[in-house]
Amino acid sequence: MTSNKVKNVLFIGNYDKSYNRNAIFMKGMKRNKIFVYEFNIRTYNIVKNILIILRNLRKIKDIDFDLILLHSPTIMQLFFAKYLSLTKRTPLIHDIFISKLQTFYYDRKIFGKKKILKFFYWIFYYVLDLFECVIPDIILLDTYNHIKFFHEKFNVPIKKFRRVLVGAQDDIFYHSDLEKTHDDNFIVGFWGTFIPVHGIEFIIKAAKILEKEDQINFVLIGEGQTYNKCKELVEKLEVSKISFDPRNFFKNNQLHLLVRLISEFDIGLGIFGESDKVFQVIPTKIYEGIAMKIPMITCESPAIKELFNNYENILLCKSSDPESLAEAILELKNNIKLRERIKQNGYVLFKENCSIDIIGKRLITIFNSVLEKNKANKKNLF
Numbered sequence: 617m618t619s620n621k622v623k624n625v626l627f628i629g630n631y632d633k634s635y636n637r638n639a640i641f642m643k644g645m646k647r648n649k650i651f652v653y654e655f656n657i658r659t660y661n662i663v664k665n666i667l668i669i670l671r672n673l674r675k676i677k678d679i680d681f682d683l684i685l686l687h688s689p690t691i692m693q694l695f696f697a698k699y700l701s702l703t704k705r706t707p708l709i710h711d712i713f714i715s716k717l718q719t720f721y722y723d724r725k726i727f728g729k730k731k732i733l734k735f736f737y738w739i740f741y742y743v744l745d746l747f748e749c750v751i752p753d754i755i756l757l758d759t760y761n762h763i764k765f766f767h768e769k770f771n772v773p774i775k776k777f778r779r780v781l782v783g784a785q786d787d788i789f790y791h792s793d794l795e796k797t798h799d800d801n802f803i804v805g806f807w808g809t810f811i812p813v814h815g816i817e818f819i820i821k822a823a824k825i826l827e828k829e830d831q832i833n834f835v836l837i838g839e840g841q842t843y844n845k846c847k848e849l850v851e852k853l854e855v856s857k858i859s860f861d862p863r864n865f866f867k868n869n870q871l872h873l874l875v876r877l878i879s880e881f882d883i884g885l886g887i888f889g890e891s892d893k894v895f896q897v898i899p900t901k902i903y904e905g906i907a908m909k910i911p912m913i914t915c916e917s918p919a920i921k922e923l924f925n926n927y928e929n930i931l932l933c934k935s936s937d938p939e940s941l942a943e944a945i946l947e948l949k950n951n952i953k954l955r956e957r958i959k960q961n962g963y964v965l966f967k968e969n970c971s972i973d974i975i976g977k978r979l980i981t982i983f984n985s986v987l988e989k990n991k992a993n994k995k996n997l998f
Contacts, residue, residue: 620648622983626681628655628697631688634869636900637713638687640783644976650983653679657693665692676700682987686710686752691744698751707986710752711780715766717741723812723891724841746770754986756780759919762896778982781923783970784903788871789878791909791963796880802831802949805881807874808901809866810840815889815915817842820849821938823858826945834858837865837877878908882955883948886914890936895919902930903970906962911955913944923969927954929961 625645631638633656645652655676657668669692683706684697701708720726721741749755749770755777757763763777804823808814816836823834836846839862850858865874878884884905887894895917902920905912906929914920915935924930931948934940948955968974 620650620980620984621987622650622682622980624651624653624679624681625983626653626655626676626679626684626700627687628684628693629687629689630657630660630693634866636785637711637782639785640972640975641685641687641711641979643785643787643972644979647973648976648980650980653681657690660690662690662692665690669693669696677703681706683707683709683983683990687713689748691747694747694751701753705990707754707990708752709754709756709982709986710748711756712748712752712766713756713758715741715745715769716748717745717769718765718891718893723889723893725812749776754778754982756982758782759896759898759922761917761919761922765892765896780975780978780982781970782898782900782903783972783975784900784907784966785871786907786966786971789875789904789907791907792879796882800831801833802882803833803835803880804883804885804945805835805837805878806885806901807837807878807904808840808899809838810843810846812842813889813891813893813897814842814887814899815894815936816846817849818888818936818938818941819885820846820853820855820858822941822945824853824855825938825942827855827857829946829949832857832945832949835861835877835881837861837863837874839864875908878904878910881910883945884910884912886912886920888915888933888935888937888941894935898923903966906930906966907970909959909963911948911958912962913941913948915941923965927958929958929965931958 633639642652655672657665659665684701686697686708689697697708721737749766749772757766757777757779758781760779763779766772767774806816806819810816826832834857836858843862847860865871884901886902887899894915896919898919902912902914913931913933916932920932926932931944933944
């Protein structure tokens with residue numbers, strides 16, 4: 617059992633408490649008897665941020681916390697957290713989770729077609745990422761390949777990073793022994809927020825390739841940036857055996873309904889996009905799927921290979937390649953023994969590496985190490 621030297625944590629940011637990463641961190645810390653003080657400013661407005669910080673400054677400075685944990689901070693929250701860290705002489709740990717430059721500029725391309733606007737966005741996101749790397753004492757990321765990206769892009773020392781896997785909320789996403797309600801149909805399913813990194817267009821093209829397979833049906837749950845384009849692609853290709861469910865279970869705190877839908881899937885799908893980010897992350901849906909004993913297919917990447925082995929606990933295909941994806945789906949459908957092996961081994965992998973309890977213990981190990989180093993540094997000052 618991991619001994620916990622950290623009793624109180626100040627959690628600062630502009631974060632969604634229901635978001636998987638935040639929910640797991642909160643539950644993991646509380647299960648390890650850490651009291652979490654939250655300072656969650658849900659606005660990007662600079663003036664409002666300053667006013668809220670000033671209004672709460674004295675109250676927060678009076679809190680006795682062992683360290684500060686950041687997630688999704690605005691620039692003002694980032695500087696405020698550093699101020700608290702310096703004045704209270706407590707470690708500042710940032711769960712940076714994503715590169716804003718990579719996610720919003722390169723992957724989602726939110727800048728439009730204007731070159732001046734494009735350049736402005738590049739500068740803005742690069743500087744924001746740089747601040748988020750330089751200011752904290754420790755940075756948390758989800759894979760070693762993601763760490764490698766930040767290390768090379770922003771010249772951040774490797775020793776500053778710690779890996780904490782994403783995991784899944786296994787108190788919500790868990791295996792049920794209930795029989796599937798669908799008939800002889802074989803359901804291949806995806807759930808997510810329809811962003812470019814998901815590569816849903818390749819799922820749709822794979823569905824077209826497999827259209828003549830009588831039993832196979834595709835279900836796509838969620839909506840987002842690429843949703844309308846995906847609907848248009850289905851109409852253009854005249855894909856008949858695919859259905860969309862655009863309900864947003866994530867924002868509406870209805871994950872139990874999402875779980876019920878996912879439990880009907882015979883195969884779950886990960887990500888298949890073309891951007892560099894595809895090769896640096898293990899998506900949340902993979903963790904959720906293996907937590908529910910669903911055999912998962914995703915594209916081959918260095919990140920996925922940090923944790924998974926092809927044909928043992930997952931089935932891999934080529935990225936942005938609908939033919940390769942279609943072949944993987946057909947192979948998994950026709951090989952019951954392979955499907956069962958991947959399902960069982962994936963579940964074991966989850967329980968050993970990715971549950972809330974395991975993620976919580978990993979956080980405690982990091983917290984204890986950082987706290988010990990901080991105490992040693994304080995002694996050296998005198």
